[in-house]
Amino acid sequence: xxxxxxxxxxxxxxxxxxAILRDxxxxxxxxxxxxxxxxxxxxxxxxxxxxxGQERAVGGRVVVDGQDVAGLGxxxxxxxxxxxxxxxxxxxxxxxxxxxxxxxxxxxxxxxLPPELIEDLVLLKLHxxxxxxxxxxxxxxxxxxxARRVALARTIxxxxxxxxxxxxxxxxDPISLGVIGQLIRRLNDALGASSVIVTHDIQESLQIVDYIxxxxxxxxxxxxxxxxxxxxxxxxVHQFVHAEADxxxxxxxxxxxxxxxxxxxxx
Amino acid sequence: xxxxxLDLWVGVFVAIGIAALLFLALKVGSISGSGIQSPxxxxxxxxxxxGLKVRAPVKSAGVLVGRVEEIRYNNExxxxxxxxxxxxxxxxxxxxxxxxxxxGLLGEQYIGLDPGGEEKNLAPxxxxxxxxxxxxxxxLISQFMFDKAADSEPAPAKK
Amino acid sequence: MGGVVRxxxxxxxxxxxxxxxxxxxxxxxxxxxxxxxxxxxxxxRELYFSGVLSLLIILVxxxxxxxxxxxxxxxxxxxxxxxxxxxTMVALSLLRELGPVVxxxxxxxxxxxxxxxxxxxxxxxxxxxxxxxxxVSPIARVVAPRFWGGVISMPLLxxxxxxMGIFGGWLIGVVFIGVDDxxxxxxxxxxVDFRYDVMNxxxxxxxxxxxxxLIAVFEGYDCVxxxxxVSRAIxxxxxxxxxxxLALDFVMTSFMFRGL
Ligand SMILES: Nc1ncnc2c1ncn2[C@@H]1O[C@H](COP(=O)(O)OP(=O)(O)OP(=O)(O)O)[C@@H](O)[C@H]1O
Ligand SMILES: [Mg+2]
Numbered sequence: 311x312x313x314x315x316x317x318x319x320x321x322x323x324x325x326x327x328x329a330i331l332r333d334x335x336x337x338x339x340x341x342x343x344x345x346x347x348x349x350x351x352x353x354x355x356x357x358x359x360x361x362x363g364q365e366r367a368v369g370g371r372v373v374v375d376g377q378d379v380a381g382l383g384x385x386x387x388x389x390x391x392x393x394x395x396x397x398x399x400x401x402x403x404x405x406x407x408x409x410x411x412x413x414x415x416x417x418x419x420x421x422x423l424p425p426e427l428i429e430d431l432v433l434l435k436l437h438x439x440x441x442x443x444x445x446x447x448x449x450x451x452x453x454x455x456x457a458r459r460v461a462l463a464r465t466i467x468x469x470x471x472x473x474x475x476x477x478x479x480x481x482x483d484p485i486s487l488g489v490i491g492q493l494i495r496r497l498n499d500a501l502g503a504s505s506v507i508v509t510h511d512i513q514e515s516l517q518i519v520d521y522i523x524x525x526x527x528x529x530x531x532x533x534x535x536x537x538x539x540x541x542x543x544x545x546x547v548h549q550f551v552h553a554e555a556d557x558x559x560x561x562x563x564x565x566x567x568x569x570x571x572x573x574x575x576x577x
Numbered sequence: 578x579x580x581x582x583l584d585l586w587v588g589v590f591v592a593i594g595i596a597a598l599l600f601l602a603l604k605v606g607s608i609s610g611s612g613i614q615s616p617x618x619x620x621x622x623x624x625x626x627x628g629l630k631v632r633a634p635v636k637s638a639g640v641l642v643g644r645v646e647e648i649r650y651n652n653e654x655x656x657x658x659x660x661x662x663x664x665x666x667x668x669x670x671x672x673x674x675x676x677x678x679x680x681g682l683l684g685e686q687y688i689g690l691d692p693g694g695e696e697k698n699l700a701p702x703x704x705x706x707x708x709x710x711x712x713x714x715x716x717l718i719s720q721f722m723f724d725k726a727a728d729s730e731p732a733p734a735k736k
Numbered sequence: 737m738g739g740v741v742r743x744x745x746x747x748x749x750x751x752x753x754x755x756x757x758x759x760x761x762x763x764x765x766x767x768x769x770x771x772x773x774x775x776x777x778x779x780x781r782e783l784y785f786s787g788v789l790s791l792l793i794i795l796v797x798x799x800x801x802x803x804x805x806x807x808x809x810x811x812x813x814x815x816x817x818x819x820x821x822x823x824t825m826v827a828l829s830l831l832r833e834l835g836p837v838v839x840x841x842x843x844x845x846x847x848x849x850x851x852x853x854x855x856x857x858x859x860x861x862x863x864x865x866x867x868x869x870x871x872v873s874p875i876a877r878v879v880a881p882r883f884w885g886g887v888i889s890m891p892l893l894x895x896x897x898x899x900m901g902i903f904g905g906w907l908i909g910v911v912f913i914g915v916d917d918x919x920x921x922x923x924x925x926x927x928v929d930f931r932y933d934v935m936n937x938x939x940x941x942x943x944x945x946x947x948x949x950l951i952a953v954f955e956g957y958d959c960v961x962x963x964x965x966v967s968r969a970i971x972x973x974x975x976x977x978x979x980x981x982l983a984l985d986f987v988m989t990s991f992m993f994r995g996l
Contacts, residue, residue, distance in 0.1 A: 583781065590783065605925070
């Protein structure tokens with residue numbers, strides 16, 4: 311049980327020439343909820359893709375439940391993914407199906423449950439995200455926040471062992487946000503699963519997670535339990551927690567010198 | 578999975594699609610008419626096949642009995658060798674005449690079989706001995722002109 | 737100068753690369769087809785979208801092509817006094833060429849483009865990735881049913897087009913101009929060979945169906961996941977399908993109808 315569910319060892323990754331992740335080592339212990347934070351575009355979504363095996367690391371190892379993801383064939387990878395649930399950043403609902411069919415999709419694909427049981431399960435999941443009444447709507451008829459909640463219901467449909475949430479809190483009002491945060495926590499504990507949350511909402515995550523990693527420029531720059539994070543002196547974390555504009559967290563996408571760009575390289 | 582109107586439409590589509598195929602096969606393409614049953618091959622040599630083509634009809638008494646399969650040049654006899662299939666239901670005597678005929682004045686050319694009087698029938702693969710070549714229009718015309726010339730020349734001498 | 741050569745080289749390399757990917761993609765579709773056939777309702781749904789929804793345009797175009805063939809055919813044939821051969825002319829041109837080719841072109845622009853757009857948009861909105869992440873192969877679940885929907889629809893649509901065209905020719909010839917009904921059909925039946933004309937036409941339309949369906953699903957799957965990328969992919973589907981149909985038609989015609 312001591313072996314964490316997900317372990318990244320010195321992972322490097324690049325899209326073509328551009329290095330995104332330079333040297334990431336982190337672990338997601340079984341039964342815990344871990345948050346990953348970092349500036350926009352620092353590679354958090356990419357990190358989840360690596361764990362899910364949709365991208366392959368250039369260097370280092372991604373180990374999920376004792377298996378090196380890069381070394382898995384299709385069958386084994388699919389077997390592993392059946393035990394993962396990923397909430398996509400933009401929901402990725404199937405636009406040609408109703409909300410009900412969206413949530414039922416993984417159940418129908420991977421189980422032989424009778425239709426009545428599937429219906430019960432789907433309504434249960436939809437109820438958990440507060441959208442049981444929206445079961446017959448099409449995704450196009452949902453608001454942004456509702457769509458995210460449906461996507462969340464679909465993610466948890468199969469009760470996976472590893473849950474990955476890519477920004478589950480964006481587009482939610484404060485009340486839903488609190489409810490969804492609690493849902494993520496309770497679900498994790500009830501299923502005995504492990505969860506990763508990619509989020510910018512530091513206050514909410516401080517309340518529900520067990521551990522937090524901060525990523526910047528392709529490296530883990532700070533980490534710790536919520537209590538340590540709250541009281542840390544680390545300038546990086548301090549800036550993040552208090553949402554200060556100036557500090558070590560880069561806001562700009564890497565670029566040449568601004569003054570030089572403005573003067574057109576003259577001067 | 579319950580049945581839906583979508584299934585119904587797809588059913589209708591497939592049904593009329595197959596109906597169209599059947600229409601093309603039966604009404605347009607007469608699958609029954611041209612269906613040559615248990616065919617056997619015969620061949621014949623011709624001095625000149627004119628415009629005969631592969632798949633041209635083989636007829637006897639005006640009825641379609643087979644089709645031309647292959648046309649090649651026989652370099653030993655300096656003749657055209659025509660191989661054709663004949664419906665297994667029809668038998669022809671060994672002294673059958675094979676002619677290359679034209680349907681209408683300018684129509685397609687076909688092989689016409691004129692049965693002889695022998696008792697013995699042609700066996701599959703056998704060669705028809707008696708043949709008559711295609712009538713080549715140019716030859717016919719030049720012959721006609723010659724005859725005319727021959728007719729008209731001695732005429733004044735007679736007088 | 738060097739730039740042009742380099743660009744040309746890059747284009748060739750890219751083309752070969754894409755060809756290889758398309759071949760592998762085709763192979764994957766075939767591999768996953770078993771899975772999608774066991775759940776027939778997926779393919780039936782696609783049959784509806786590519787087949788049933790193309791019916792109207794196919795039937796109407798077929799009728800008009802037949803009417804035109806009837807008029808032109810009569811005009812030409814009456815010079816030789818052989819208007820009885822009208823049925824033959826209409827039927828042969830439709831069965832051998834116009835049916836498969838025109839139906840194929842219409843099918844590419846009506847159904848092929850829709851398939852590309854749908855798959856492309858699913859890619860843009862990450863639906864394909866989400867599916868893959870749920871351990872459901874998008875090729876088995878999304879691509880293969882659309883491919884087979886196209887492959888099955890195409891010969892049926894081409895047959896309907898030809899049948900409708902022959903009906904149009906009959907309307908002009910027999911009903912309006914007064915060619916003898918019996919002569920129309922009997923000449924047609926005497927000249928049209930089932931195996932040689934009808935089956936070759938069906939074979940052509942089947943091959944066109946495979947080509948168009950493959951191009952449509954491939955372009956959708958391979959598109960750049962942006963609005964512009966999808967619109968380009970749709971254009972490419974229509975253009976490449978048209979070129980593929982005409983080129984394949986030439987090749988197949990030269991094999992099939994060499995004897996005459
Ligand atoms: N398919 C891709 N091809 C090339 N570069 C990409 C691709 N996807 C992402 N990137 C780049 O990789 C970097 C990391 O992207 P990623 O989506 O992981 O960021 P993120 O941390 O999730 O950001 P955000 O918080 O805004 O969602 C970005 O700079 C982006 O430009
Ligand atoms: Mg992201």
